[in-house]
Amino acid sequence: MxxxxxxxxxxxxxxxxxxxxxxxxxxxxxxxxxxxxxxxxxxxxxxxxxxxxxxxxxxxxxxxxxxxxxxxxxxxxxxxxxxxxxxxxxxxxxxxxxxxxxxxxxxxxxxxxxxxxxxxxxxxxxxTRMAGVAISAVRSSSVQAGDRVAIIGMGLVGNFAAQLFQLAGAEVIAFDISEMRLHQAQACGIEKVFNSREVDPIAVVRDWVGSSDDRGGANIGVEAIGGESSLVAQAVEMCGRHGEVILLGSPRAPFPGDLTPMLARIHLLAIRMIGALEWTFPISENTERARVTIEGNYRQIMRWIHDRRLIxxxxxxxxxxxxxxxxxxxxxxxxxxxxxxxxxxxxxxx
The missing domain is CATH 3.90.180.10 (Medium-chain alcohol dehydrogenases, catalytic domain)
Structure with a gap:
């Protein structure tokens, strides 16, 4: 045919x-x-x-x-x-x-x-396909109920990541340069959103967590855009001691510059940087090798969409x-x- x-x-x-x-x-x-x-x-x-x-x-x-x-x-x-x-x-x-x-x-x-x-x-x-990419950020992290999570980028993947971290019990703050995407985030239940062109995202995050110096920050920072690799450094600056930086977006564009300040913060504050590529998890639920699978993730996401818990x-x-x-x-x-x-x-x- x-x-x-x-x-x-x-x-x-x-x-x-x-x-x-x-x-x-x-x-x-x-x-x-x-x-x-x-x-x-x-x-x-x-x-x-x-x-x-x-x-x-x-x-x-x-x-x-x-x-x-x-x-x-x-x-x-x-x-x-x-x-x-x-x-x-x-x-x-x-x-x-x-x-x-x-x-x-x-x-x-x-x-x-x-x-x-x-x-x-x-x-x-x-x-479900796009949220299946986003849930890798949650699964790759060690998020606990009440954690503060800062997310850069409110496209589909970043928005779903924010919603999924909230479903996991975290408090979320989100950044983008598009007013439309920020309005969409609020419509999806993400209350704290800021335009990165109008505020200093790092200062906003530190104020949000009540930090009195430059060593404070979120428990988890998520770079959910990819392409613009300079935003990874921003995610590191958003994180405090023993924080986690989750690379959810795929870095593609060159990022020339001095990496020492970023590396120093990672080193001195014991920050972990974690790749959250979806395909690091096995696909089939019929496996003994892992607790988390792509099939299991998608099945759960489909239920949440069906029940309107994921908007x-x-x-x-x-x-x-x-x-x-x-x-x-x-x-x-x-x-x-x-x-x-x-x-x-x-x-x-x-």
Whole structure:
């Protein structure tokens, strides 16, 4: 059967392409899924759209992007058929997977496939994918009830991190330079928000915790933007003795300068710096190697979204036809005050 999907044909050029899918060609662990919604990652997918990824540090093992390049991040749809080795998933099931942006996809269920309740709005359920990234900050930290947590960046990932730290019993203060994102944060229940262009974030945090000198600060500082690596140094300055700095955003852009003040603070105040990449956790719940898994995280997040304990509605800024894919990616890359939570509605092209 014929399907349509998003493809990058060049830097900052997104369009739809036609392709063929067939139940007869499924791999043993694949499912054929008719798409309902898919969500864009402004960070990971955006770095491919703007051609930033090949310019990242060598540790990323990034290769030059070969166009046309297919992309995807979070996908929700209904199963049409399954491969011979697929377990616990049947035609008619509604599932969340890490599949490409396409009207019908061949989803790798061996990697990840989460059942989605029939009574949850798919436009909200798809945000489980982004909150699944954010929860890594909580899982990587040693947060305790009553801890003070300062978060830099109120995009999707930063906002969800703030909400999740509050669900864990922490008190949260948040910073961004976008008034729209700060208003969205407040609409999601994050009360203490500040515009970093109007205040000194470090001074605000120290005043918030009642510190009388420059050695005080939050228990946890979260850098949730990525790209702008200079903000990591700011997160360190926000933390007090025995604090934790959580790198939730992926550092990509160069940061020339003197690192000694940051390193001295880490050294003298016994601050820990922790990478919170989602993929450091095993995916499947069927493991004896770890208490925390990606599948378990997503299952919990889906319940919280379903029960309205994790707030999504204010973050959904655009539900677009996939035919507007160029608008979607360009907006996320260059109109950050307007485009934040962007979802493709695949029913609009059928």
């Amino acid at each position: 014929r399907a349509r999907g998003v493809v990058f044909v060049g830097p900052e050029q997104a369009e739809l392409e036609d392709y063929d899918v067939s139940a007869e060609n499924l791999g043993p662990h694949e499912a054929l899924v008719e798409s309902e919604y898919s969500i864009i990652s402004a960070g990971t997918e955006g770095s491919f759209f703007t051609n930033l990824m090949p310019k990242t540090p060598p540790i990323y093992r990034a290769q030059p992007i070969i166009y046309p390049a297919r992309t995807g991040y979070g996908h929700l749809g209904t199963v049409l058929a399954t491969g011979s080795e697929v377990k616990n998933i049947n035609p008619g099931d509604r599932i969340l997977t890490f599949s490409r942006h396409g009207s019908i996809v061949q989803a790798n269920t061996a990697r990840f496939a989460l059942q989605v309740p029939s009574d949850i709005d798919g436009r909200l359920a798809i945000f 999504v509605d204010p973050l959904l800024t655009h539900v677009l036809s996939p035919e507007a894919c160029q608008e979607a990616y360009f907006g996320l890359a260059h109109q950050k005050d307007e485009y934040i939570g962007v979802v493709f509605d695949w029913s609009r092209i059928r």
